[in-house]
Amino acid sequence: MKKIINRFKKNPMLLVFLVILVFFAPFALFSPGESTRCSIVTAVGVDKLGEEYEVSLLTFIPTANQTYLETNSVVTGKGKSVAEAISNAGLTLGKKVCLSHAKTTVISTKLMQDDIAKDIDYLGRVASLSENTILICTDNPAKEFLLAAQTLEKDIGLKLEELISYNVDNVYVTDTSVEAFFKGYYSQTGSSIIGYLKLASGEGEEKSQADSSQGGNQSGGGQSGGNQNSGGQGEESGGESGIDAQDEVSGYSSSQASSGGSSGSSSQSGNSDKKVLNSGEVVLIKNGIMVDKLSTEQLHGINIINGNAIDRTITIENVTDESYQDAMLTYTVKNKRVKITTKFENGHPIFRIDVILGLELVEGKEGETNIRTNTELSDISEEVAGKVEQFLKSRFQDTLKVLRKNKTDVIGVTQKFERENKKEFRKFLRSLDDPDDFLNFMNFELVIKVQPD
Template identity: 25%
Template sequence: MKQLLSRLKPYSIFIFFVFMLLLTFPQNLSKSSESSRNAIITTVGIDKKEENYELTLISFTPTAGKEFVEVYDLISSEGDSISSALKKAELNLGRVIEFYHTENLVIGKEAQDDIVEILDYFVKDKTLAFSSVIVGTENSAKEFLTKLHKQNDNPSAIINELMLHNSKSIYYRKPTIEDFFSGYYSPLKTSYIADLGVNAEEEDEQSESQSGESSKSSRKIIKNTGEVRMFKDGKMVYKLSPDEVNGLNWFQDSITNRYIKVEKDGKIKMYHMDNKAVDKKVEIKDNQPIFKLNLKIHIDKQEIQEFGRKHVEVKELTNKEQDLIKESIRNEIKQSIDKIIEFKGGNQVYEKFYREERIKFKKFLNSLENIDDFLSKVIFEIKIDLLDD
């Protein structure tokens, strides 16, 4: 024995490694791949029905074949909590449900009141990535996803397509879970999510075509409404209309391309803005916060559209035209700010003051009864320059 041990001594480390490997080897040799044990969920929909939660999951179903195909199943389950609904879905699916590959989370109208709890659960307990996109809908998430699933096997691709565009034109930042929480945990507790809706007309056509033939229509039945849902303290308080969203977008550096609608004497003219520069400054004078917004806008003179007429080309904008454009922009901004004041938002303005005039701003906040009202006390000085070529 002693001889054997001394002979094995030089190889002790190697033997140790082999032993370690052997410890786990048999178990792993017979282990199937994770993708066959776990479900690959690409989109999750959550609805609330009275006191129950309904989960709608779009799950990838592996399909063997010579050609590459992507088959997705729609599974829904109900439970008195999300975890119990999830358990039922796991039983239906026969696989463990993980959300590592989930890109979108659709929250139905009723469930939007519990959005914080829902997101908290998915992020902390179910490994949903903070970068997943949240989508709100006026319909139920199940209805939304069912229709989307009928149109295209993988709804996440369509949602991403729409949201990717949307993220460039909606107020605030990319509508991810991280952004939602960032707003929720800010002093004003205001957050925003984007809205997608079902296109009613397309829906009808879809059902007609389905009665005639079984092939799926390529036309989209989902639309980007351009609306944004505003949440205060985790509860939905208001849905910003596309015009109001546009009004807020004047504060955004990133959105540089849009049409400006000018209405005069019943005539509508559309001016194309092809570039924009935003300069934001804040100051507090005698406990009065002033937000200075300086916009430098470039109008594409080759693309001015009068209602009912073809595009017209002008060499120069008249002073009157310029004033009308500026007036239109001011109105848009004012309407949007009024709504934000009404529903006690204004994270970006708050942050700007806090960063640049912290001491004075704190003093100003202390003078308020409720900091949620701060935006109503802020004076907005808006200066607009229309640039020539």
């Protein structure tokens, strides 16, 4: 004993350690498990009912299970503010609401009739919610969306966050997080872009499945299917048409509600036949208000100048050159280099985009027969390059029209000019009656160079 006391005397730090142990060990030993105190929220939905907010939380319920299915539940809470509503949802749950695992925030288009920044301000600031939480909107109440999303995994083994993640990486290819929304909102132009997912009822499901299969047939037949607009444009511009394989609308049906069920004030009745439809659309937001919707083709129009957006497919028709006769060729963008430069010429701003595309021929047909050459080493003729260029330029122009109409700069024109020609750009803005409308007075030069991968 004396030895021990002497050891403590010689090393007072041991005493400190003992004191800390005495205070903290009982807390640690007798405190309940984290999952019994905290609810694991994977998605947050915000709705407004009159003057009150209704926050819905898609919550993971950790339960022993013999399958790989997760049990989820949608819990709601109401309050005068989003923070209060989340806190009230905690009351329903009987647990503390933990947002660290929330990867998705859903808002309804109805909420977006007014400035949504004030509605989701809390979500932008709360430290426990990751900055990269993806913000999406839906045509139905967010609560219904989360109820429908619940069934995704049960029916087709797809989690909502996986679907969103797929869209972010492969369809939007741009930052559509809560953080990115606020960056756009607080920027000079007040413009942001976020993802859009629809909900369809049972009837819509059937229709969508029909559309989907129809689209597939049309794609197989070399037509634009779900992209009839672009097909039409193609015809107008000399019979060309283009379609990206990823453009097709896919739907996820849900036959019944998941086992998790809802609690609190949420209800699943009437939602069992709703399903999430992913058509790769996005929504344009100006000063926090939704101003327009971009189709997948229009979104791809933006992504032409996005160096990260590769692996797209481009289909051109009526190709006749030294190798092919009246062929339909499908290329995949294997690599892309984008260089954006800004300058002023005689006081006119010029936004020049140089795009170098590395294309690989992946499919081709001459009339009704497949092409009988190895596509791996195929060259790109001037005819093909011209058609690809024309197709991409026309798609970019279409998107630009929408952006100009809505005065939404979501392609970073202002940022680029602010960095490179700040003084001249500000002078240019001052010279306009409506500086917000500057896109209409901006000259865009899109130079596309196509080369084999």
